[in-house]
Amino acid sequence: MTKTKPPVLDIRNLRVEYPLATGDVLVAVKDIDLVIQPGEIHALVGESGAGKTTVGNALMGLLQAPGKIVSGSIDIAGKPIDLRTGRTEGIVPGRDVGAIFQDPMTSLNPLFTVQDQLCEGMLTHLKISAREARARALDLMKAVGIPEPERRLGSYPHQLSGGQRQRVVIATALACDPQLIVADEPTTALDVSVQAQILKLIRDLADQRGVGVLLVTHNMGVVAEIADRVTIMQNGAVVESGPAREVLTAPKAPYARTLIAAVPPIDTRLERLPVPSEETKVTLEARDAVRRNNKKGNAERSDEVVLDVRNLCVEYGKGSLIPGRKTSVFKAVKSVSFNVKRGEIFGLVGESGCGKTTVANTIAGLVTQSSGDIDFQGNSLGGHRARSVRQSLQMVFQDPYSALNPRLRINNAIAEPILFYKLASNGAEARQDAKTLLEAVGLPGDAGLRFAHAFSGGQRQRIAIARALGPRPSMLICDEPTSALDVSVQAQLLNLLKDLRDLAGLSMLFISHDLAVIRQMCDRIAVMKSGEIVELADTETLFTAPKHDYTRELLRLAPSLERILERERASA
Amino acid sequence: MAMARQSLLHRLPPVSVMIAFLILAVMLVLVIFAPMIAPMDPRDVSSYSLMDMEIPPAFMDGGDPRFLLGTDNQGRDLVSVILFGLRISVLIGIGAVLFAAALGVMLGLVAGYFGGVVDSVVMRIADVLVSFPTILVALLISGIARAQLGTDMVLTWAPVILIFAISVNEWVQYARTVRASTMVEVSRDYVRAAKVIGLPSGRIMVRHILPNVMSSVMVIATINLAGAILTEATLSFLGAGMPPTYPSLGTLIRIGNQFLFSGLWWIAVMPAAVLVILVLAVNVVGDYLRDRFNPKLMAR
Numbered sequence: 001m002t003k004t005k006p007p008v009l010d011i012r013n014l015r016v017e018y019p020l021a022t023g024d025v026l027v028a029v030k031d032i033d034l035v036i037q038p039g040e041i042h043a044l045v046g047e048s049g050a051g052k053t054t055v056g057n058a059l060m061g062l063l064q065a066p067g068k069i070v071s072g073s074i075d076i077a078g079k080p081i082d083l084r085t086g087r088t089e090g091i092v093p094g095r096d097v098g099a100i101f102q103d104p105m106t107s108l109n110p111l112f113t114v115q116d117q118l119c120e121g122m123l124t125h126l127k128i129s130a131r132e133a134r135a136r137a138l139d140l141m142k143a144v145g146i147p148e149p150e151r152r153l154g155s156y157p158h159q160l161s162g163g164q165r166q167r168v169v170i171a172t173a174l175a176c177d178p179q180l181i182v183a184d185e186p187t188t189a190l191d192v193s194v195q196a197q198i199l200k201l202i203r204d205l206a207d208q209r210g211v212g213v214l215l216v217t218h219n220m221g222v223v224a225e226i227a228d229r230v231t232i233m234q235n236g237a238v239v240e241s242g243p244a245r246e247v248l249t250a251p252k253a254p255y256a257r258t259l260i261a262a263v264p265p266i267d268t269r270l271e272r273l274p275v276p277s278e279e280t281k282v283t284l285e286a287r288d289a290v291r292r293n294n295k296k297g298n299a300e301r302s303d304e305v306v307l308d309v310r311n312l313c314v315e316y317g318k319g320s321l322i323p324g325r326k327t328s329v330f331k332a333v334k335s336v337s338f339n340v341k342r343g344e345i346f347g348l349v350g351e352s353g354c355g356k357t358t359v360a361n362t363i364a365g366l367v368t369q370s371s372g373d374i375d376f377q378g379n380s381l382g383g384h385r386a387r388s389v390r391q392s393l394q395m396v397f398q399d400p401y402s403a404l405n406p407r408l409r410i411n412n413a414i415a416e417p418i419l420f421y422k423l424a425s426n427g428a429e430a431r432q433d434a435k436t437l438l439e440a441v442g443l444p445g446d447a448g449l450r451f452a453h454a455f456s457g458g459q460r461q462r463i464a465i466a467r468a469l470g471p472r473p474s475m476l477i478c479d480e481p482t483s484a485l486d487v488s489v490q491a492q493l494l495n496l497l498k499d500l501r502d503l504a505g506l507s508m509l510f511i512s513h514d515l516a517v518i519r520q521m522c523d524r525i526a527v528m529k530s531g532e533i534v535e536l537a538d539t540e541t542l543f544t545a546p547k548h549d550y551t552r553e554l555l556r557l558a559p560s561l562e563r564i565l566e567r568e569r570a571s572a
Numbered sequence: 573m574a575m576a577r578q579s580l581l582h583r584l585p586p587v588s589v590m591i592a593f594l595i596l597a598v599m600l601v602l603v604i605f606a607p608m609i610a611p612m613d614p615r616d617v618s619s620y621s622l623m624d625m626e627i628p629p630a631f632m633d634g635g636d637p638r639f640l641l642g643t644d645n646q647g648r649d650l651v652s653v654i655l656f657g658l659r660i661s662v663l664i665g666i667g668a669v670l671f672a673a674a675l676g677v678m679l680g681l682v683a684g685y686f687g688g689v690v691d692s693v694v695m696r697i698a699d700v701l702v703s704f705p706t707i708l709v710a711l712l713i714s715g716i717a718r719a720q721l722g723t724d725m726v727l728t729w730a731p732v733i734l735i736f737a738i739s740v741n742e743w744v745q746y747a748r749t750v751r752a753s754t755m756v757e758v759s760r761d762y763v764r765a766a767k768v769i770g771l772p773s774g775r776i777m778v779r780h781i782l783p784n785v786m787s788s789v790m791v792i793a794t795i796n797l798a799g800a801i802l803t804e805a806t807l808s809f810l811g812a813g814m815p816p817t818y819p820s821l822g823t824l825i826r827i828g829n830q831f832l833f834s835g836l837w838w839i840a841v842m843p844a845a846v847l848v849i850l851v852l853a854v855n856v857v858g859d860y861l862r863d864r865f866n867p868k869l870m871a872r
Binding site: 385387417470477 | 760762768784
C-alpha cells in the first residue's frame, strides 16, 4: 500500500491486432491505457467483442496466434514486457501474475487432487520442498475459506461444489504470492450467494495482501460491489475510465450512459428498459400482421387461469443394468403448485439446481412428471399430448448458439412449424409468414435466407422467439432467455418479449436466476429452492416485503448498483 | 486454432492426395465405360480363343501387341479381364459401404434418439456381431447362400450375397458413431425446440439430426470403402466370392496364383497391382478427408 511501490500493472498505448485470412486486420485492442496500483481492483467492462478478455490474455502472454501486440507497452510491477515474446524479464506468469478464469468446472484438472493442483505451481516456481508446499497449500485453503481444509486437500475437483472449486482456483492463483491477479468473469458461472462470497474474498485479498486485481466482467452489479476503478471498453477502445462510483453514477460518454442504463434495476420496475427503440415502420407493420393472425385464439388479459400446476413432482432415476428399472432416485421437483393467468407473465426464480428448468421442461413436455397434474386450457398434460396442445405451448431456450439447427436456413426453420400445423397452405406462404415474424422481432426480412452462424447471440435469440411464435401459441415458456446475452441486447429482448405479450395476448412462464430481470418482466413470482416453492407473491409484494428468509437472502445478495449507493448515502 | 483451420480449408491438398484423386477419377471412368474400352468381353466365350493362352505382356519377349498385359490360361486378354474385374470389385465395395452405412445410420439414429431399451437392444446386437471376425461371418453367409440357392442362383446373385456378407459386420461402426453424435445433438436446444413444436420423432431424426451427423459418416464411409474392397478380394481369393466366369480382382488373383510358380507371373501380378493401387488411392483420399473434416478442426 506504499506510494513508493510501482503500479502492479501499467499499460500504455496497447494495440493488439489479429490478421484475417482476407488480408485485413482486426484491431482487437485500440491503443488503451490502464494502470492498477497495489491493492486496487480495476474493473474492465464491456460487451462481448469489446476486447476486454484480449487485454487480460495479452498481459499474461496467452494471446492466441495469429493475434499479436503491435505497439505499446505493458509494465508488470515496474518491469516491461517483451512485446515480441509476450514475456516479461523477471516476471513469471503463474508466479507473479495469477489467473482466475470464468468456469470453475473446467479450470481445474479433473485428475489432480486439490493439493496437487495447488502445489504444482509452488514446486515449479518457488523451489521449496513438498512438505513446505503442503503447509502453504493448507494455509491458502484456510485463507480462501474452504471448510475442512485438511480433508479437502485430498479431494478431486468433482467432489467439490462450484463455489468451492472457484475458491480452489483463487487459491491456485494466490499460491506463489502474485502481485497481480487477472480475474476473467470470476463469478459469472456461480449462483448469487456464492458470487457474494467470492467477491468478498477477492476484495479482502486486495485489501489485506495488496494484490492488484484486473477484474474482467460484464456485470455492473459486480463492478459496483467491489471495484475501485472501472474502465469501459467498446470495440477495442476505452470509452470511459475513472473511479467506479463516478463512472457508474454519472457516466459522461454516451456509450457508457446507454450501457449503464441498460442494466435492469432491481429496486424499481420500469415500463420499458431505456434502450434505443427499434420500432421502425417495417417492424410495426409486421407486428400488426402478427396481431391480426393471433386474434382468433387469444383473448385480452383476464383472471382466467390458463395453466394450472398442482402438486407437480418430478423424479430422475439412474438406470440400472436391467433396462427400464431405476435404482437411485433424485427428486428434482417436490410438490410444486402454481397457476398462470391469461396474458400474465409468471416468474420462476431460484439458484441453479433448484428445479426451475425441470418445471419448464415438464410443462413443455420434454420431461414427464412422476405425479401431479398440469392443466392447460382444460387439457390435462401428461406423457401424450394432443396436437392443439403442443401447438399452443411453445418454448424459448437459454443457449442461443444451440437453439437453431446449423444446417437449416432460417426461413425454413421458422416455416417448419407453420407448415406442420397447416397455418399456411404452401411453402412459399409459410416463408412469407416467416419473413413477417422476423420483421416483428426486429430483424430484416431477408435474414431468413441465411444460416444460423451468420447471426449474433442476440439475433439468434430473436430468431428462436420468431420460431416459437410461428405456431401462434397462447403460452410461451422462456427458460433464461437472456442470460447468455450482453446487457444492452438483454434490455432489447426483454422489451421485445413484453411487446409480444401485449400484441399476441401471450401468457408467459418466465424462468431466470436474475432477480432484476424477473422484477422487470413478471407480474407474479414464485421463488424456488431445492425443488420446492418457498414463496409465491405479486412482484411488488415480493420485492418490497419478502416473507421467507430465503427470498430475503437472495435479495440481499444480488449485487445491485442502486443498493450500494443507497447504503453509502445512509452511512454518509 | 483459427489459423490452422483457415489454412487447412484454403490450401490445396498435398500432391500425394491429388495423385490419388486423379487415379480414382481415371479408374472410375474406366469402370463406367469398361464395355466400350475393353478390347474384348471376357464373359463372351466366342470372343477369345484358347490359341491365345498364356501370352506374356506385350513389352516382353514373345508378347503380342494385341494383348497389352498378356493373356491368362484361357486365352482371355488380361486388360479386359482386369477392367471388368475392377468394375465388379468397385461395385461390390461401394454397394457394401452404402448398405452398411444406410443400415448403421438408421439404427444409430434410432438408438441415440430414443435411448433406453431400444438403445440397449441395438447396441448389444452390435457388440455381439463385431465379436465375430468379418471374414468368418462373410464366409458363413456365402456358404449358407450356396447351400440354399444352388449353383446357378449363386452365379447370378453372387454380388448381392457378397454385399450383404460384407456389410453384416460393417454397419456396427456407423451405428456406434451416429449413435454417439445423435446423443450429443439430442441434448441441444434446437432438437428440444423441435420436440416442443410437436414435430414427430421420425421427422426430427431425418430433418434435424441426420444432416448434423452426416459428416462423420462420410469420412468413415470413405475409409471403409478400401476395407470393403479388400474383404471382397479376400473372399473371392478364398473361393467364396465371385466365380471365375464372372471374376472380380480377387478371383483373378486366385486364378493367377495357380500359375505363379510356373513362370506365368503376370496372370496374378497384374490384377494384384491394380488392386493395390486402387486400395492405396482410396486410403490416401480417405485419410485426407478424415483430417479435413476432423471435428476438432471444424469446431468454432
